[in-house]
Amino acid sequence: MINHIILYKYLTKDLLKFFIMTLFFLIILIFFIDLIELFRRSSNKVGVNYLNKASFVDLIGMASLKIFGNVQKVLPFAALIGSIACFNQWRKKNYYVISKSSGVSLWQILSPILISFFLIGLFSVIIINPFSTVLNKKYENLQTSFFGKSNPQEFSFDTKGFWIKQTSKENYLIINANKIDEKTKSLFAINIFEYNKKNKMFQKKLIAKKGSFAQQKLLLYDVNSIDKNSKVTNFKEYSYSIKFDSSQLSVATKRPDKIFILDFPYYLIKMKSYGLNISKHLIYFFKLICQPFLIISMILLSASLMLRSNERKVEVGIVSLSLVLGFSLYFIGDFIFALGFSEKIPPLLAGFGPTLIGLFSGCYLISD
DSSP states (O other): OHHHHHHHHHHHHHHHHHHHHHHHHHHHHHHHHHHHHHHHHHHHTTTOTTSOOOOHHHHHHHHHHTHHHHHHHHHHHHHHHHHHHHHHHHHHHTHHHHHHHTTOOHHHHHHHHHHHHHHHHHHIIIIIHHHHHHHHHHHHHHHHHHHOOSOTTEEEEETTEEEEEEEETTEEEEEEEEEEETTTTEEEEEEEEEEETTTOOEEEEEEEEEEEEOSSEEEEEEEEEEETTOOEEEEEEEEEEOOOOGGGOEEEOOOGGGSOGGGHHHHHHHHHHTTOOOHHHHHHHHHHHTHHHHHHHHHHHHHHHHTTOOOOSOOHHHHHHHHHHHHHHHHHHHHHHHHHHTTSSOHHHHHHHHHHHHHHHHHHHHHO
16 A cells, blocks of 8 residues: 555656646747747837837736746646646556556556546636735736737726716716616716816716716706705706717726636625626636646546557657647637627537536546
């Protein structure tokens, strides 16, 4: 029994070594790809005076901010490629054949390995994800500073409603609404904070039950106006002339990768209460939960193919098949996620389906 424990520890450490080397290589590769893309985007902004100029150090810093997020994304690939390389070495050295002849089954060999990689998956969800979320927010802020915002006419959404900044004649407007109907271009339960453009001083606050956009105007109904002296004035109708194209009205929710995993339930409840589509965020949440199981699925699939044959020589066909199966599982998963985003299939099925397919397939092939 003691000899078996020593064997399990040695084989687990051996596989972890290949996994870490593969992960390091993939992260370095993706880092340089991100850096090249940032250089390309920076060169396209030459001569744009209203944006900050990004230096070489700034671009390296931005690429570095994506490292934690990239680690989360490539963990399944690192587990797949690292396990294939490791199992190939085991075949050359007859590790599995010797273990099998001494009464150790494949499941006994894989059990401590699967537990170790499951813990790595949990670590990525519980520890790496919060760091990744914070750094993604920092990256987005720098991206806006250096490259601009893609759509300044989007309403941003948080747990306190919808927000947008606009200008009207000599004043700045910060518009907050508790609900938006994108089809009718209407806002409900509106708060508008008005500031002077020159001195940035607060002018007044408007509270309206309803509002709508029409021909470069914001029309408000049942309005209470509160000026800086707390004087209240009532209006049945009130309008602002603004530079806003109502045909491009849209709502920008937080990207799923910018939300802490523990904040997901509350954020999803708020999105649903405001009438927003939660499919994309819900599927991402399920996908995040499934990360540890996806990693061990990759180990099972590669083990079921690489350790089947007793041949010591490298069989390109088996290696290729293992890679194809692992990558196919991942990309088929992305296809199913896309179906879930478009509400063609239920979010629960889209979120858990691909990982469960890989997990059960791997268990079946190992047991066969």
